[in-house]
Amino acid sequence: MRMSLSAIALAVAATVSAHAGEPAKKPTVINPPPTAQDWADLAKLPDWSGVWNPKITDQDQQAKTNPPPWNEKAAKQAEHMAAEEQAGRPPPIFVECLPEAMPSWMLVTHNAMEFLFTPGRVTILGESDGNRLRRIYTDGRGHPDDPDPTFHGHSIGHWEGDTLVVDTVGIRPQTYIAVSEAVGVPNNGDMHIIERIHLAAPDVLHDDLEVIAPHVLTKPWKTTRIFFRQRARKFDIVEGVCLEESFSEKTDADGNAIFVPLPHQVGGNLYAPNAKR
Amino acid sequence: MNSRLAILGIVAACGVAGVGSVAAHHSATMFDRSKTLTLKGTVVEVHWVNPHVSYLVNGTVKDDETPSDWLLETTSPGNLARVSNWTRTSVKPGDKVLVDFSPLRDPDQHGGNLKKVTLVDSGLVLISNIREQEQPGLE
Numbered sequence: 001m002r003m004s005l006s007a008i009a010l011a012v013a014a015t016v017s018a019h020a021g022e023p024a025k026k027p028t029v030i031n032p033p034p035t036a037q038d039w040a041d042l043a044k045l046p047d048w049s050g051v052w053n054p055k056i057t058d059q060d061q062q063a064k065t066n067p068p069p070w071n072e073k074a075a076k077q078a079e080h081m082a083a084e085e086q087a088g089r090p091p092p093i094f095v096e097c098l099p100e101a102m103p104s105w106m107l108v109t110h111n112a113m114e115f116l117f118t119p120g121r122v123t124i125l126g127e128s129d130g131n132r133l134r135r136i137y138t139d140g141r142g143h144p145d146d147p148d149p150t151f152h153g154h155s156i157g158h159w160e161g162d163t164l165v166v167d168t169v170g171i172r173p174q175t176y177i178a179v180s181e182a183v184g185v186p187n188n189g190d191m192h193i194i195e196r197i198h199l200a201a202p203d204v205l206h207d208d209l210e211v212i213a214p215h216v217l218t219k220p221w222k223t224t225r226i227f228f229r230q231r232a233r234k235f236d237i238v239e240g241v242c243l244e245e246s247f248s249e250k251t252d253a254d255g256n257a258i259f260v261p262l263p264h265q266v267g268g269n270l271y272a273p274n275a276k277r
Numbered sequence: 278m279n280s281r282l283a284i285l286g287i288v289a290a291c292g293v294a295g296v297g298s299v300a301a302h303h304s305a306t307m308f309d310r311s312k313t314l315t316l317k318g319t320v321v322e323v324h325w326v327n328p329h330v331s332y333l334v335n336g337t338v339k340d341d342e343t344p345s346d347w348l349l350e351t352t353s354p355g356n357l358a359r360v361s362n363w364t365r366t367s368v369k370p371g372d373k374v375l376v377d378f379s380p381l382r383d384p385d386q387h388g389g390n391l392k393k394v395t396l397v398d399s400g401l402v403l404i405s406n407i408r409e410q411e412q413p414g415l416e
Contacts, residue, residue: 053356053359053407053411055411056407056408056411057408057411060408085304085306086306087306088306088307088309088382089306089307090303090304090305090306090307092303094302094303097302100302110302110328110352110353110356110407111327111328111353111355111356112355112356112359127327127328127353127355128302128327128328128353129302180304181302181303181304181305182303182304182306201413202413202414203413203414204413228411228412228413229413229414230359230413230414230415230416231414232414232415232416233359233415233416234358234362235355235358235359236355237355238327238354238355238358239327240327240328240353240355241326241327242302242327242328244326244327245324245326245327245328245329245331248324265307265386268302268303268304269303269307269308269329269350269381269388270324270331270348270350270388271348271386271388272333272346272347272348272386272387272388273333273346273348274345274346274387275348275385275386275387275388276383276385276386
């Protein structure tokens with residue numbers, strides 16, 4: 001394990017009880033101050049700096065060659081959605097700008113992401129969804145006994161050589177397991193995701209995912225998503241407020257710059273001003 | 278400035294036309310990718326936002342038709358910057374352009390998926406296909 005923060009919920013500053021015979025209470029510190037060595041140890045990690053883009057052509061291919069092992073009920077839904085998408089009526093699944101979430105962010109995103117290494121944590125930041133992010137704790141802690149369900153779940157990780165192994169639970173049952181931006185089924189709860197993230201080449205990153213979703217899959221689904229880096233190109237991740245597209249600009253009666261909501265078609269594209277309704 | 282799209286938004290908010298479900302990350306198969314049309318016209322508005330940039334362009338697809346507005350949507354600002362050094366000011370209101378696009382299946386919707394913009398005055402060509410530029414290490 002490469003991360004040096006050894007602490008799991010470090011106990012510090014024991015409090016002396018004011019009452020004789022009562023055991024001293026030790027407050028639990030889950031985010032201890034990093035040491036100089038903790039910062040220095042980050043330099044030993046592989047170089048994942050820069051901006052990583054998803055290989056969308058491979059996403060497209062994987063949707064055909066390695067689909068999730070849907071159970072019968074989920075398979076019917078996925079087949080219907082795929083037919084609708086093919087017919088030019090793509091079903092909207094990431095409605096109202098809710099996050100693509102886990103695991104669909106990793107599976108079907110068209111946007112860039114970046115990794116930040118700090119003591120005890122790996123953070124993944126992405127474009128869109130109001131700048132989506134994943135916090136992966138690498139300080140040795142476990143999952144909470146009963147985590148609050150979230151869109152990206154509770155993630156803990158550790159390093160095996162140059163591979164970051166991430167274990168994620170506590171994901172909202174409503175988040176989709178998607179194979180495209182129009183085909184997917186909600187995981188329906190109790191999903192567990194194991195990822196092995198590593199460099200496959202100097203500028204190629206693989207995320208080997210294992211998705212365990214007992215309510216919609218007949219067995220764990222193993223799949224890989226590919227990301228690439230183009231260091232010579234001058235671009236950076238920019239702010240990505242997903243809902244911004246749904247508004248236009250206006251000046252109100254007081255001269256204030258304000259937003260005005262725009263109508264969308266069912267599939268998600270904006271209406272032209274002269275579109276037939 | 279009150280944009281033409283903003284006026285549309287006010288109309289929608291007043292209930293004359295319903296504001297539909299907002300689905301910002303969406304598939305592009307509502308556009309007929311088997312077709313490529315070329316719109317010759319002038320940029321009216323630029324909507325440079327995530328997750329999809331769009332341009333309102335007034336022009337004609339056929340020489341003998343009356344110019345009309347077309348709303349042409351493409352990928353995100355970050356992706357455009359990566360594949361074409363495309364910035365918020367690369368294409369401005371008032372610019373004369375040729376736009377290659379895949380139309381919505383109903384032509385009366387006046388919408389499409391923008392694939393390429395040629396600026397008539399400078400000859401600059403901007404391409405939006407992110408799938409064609411997925412090799413690592415590209416310069």
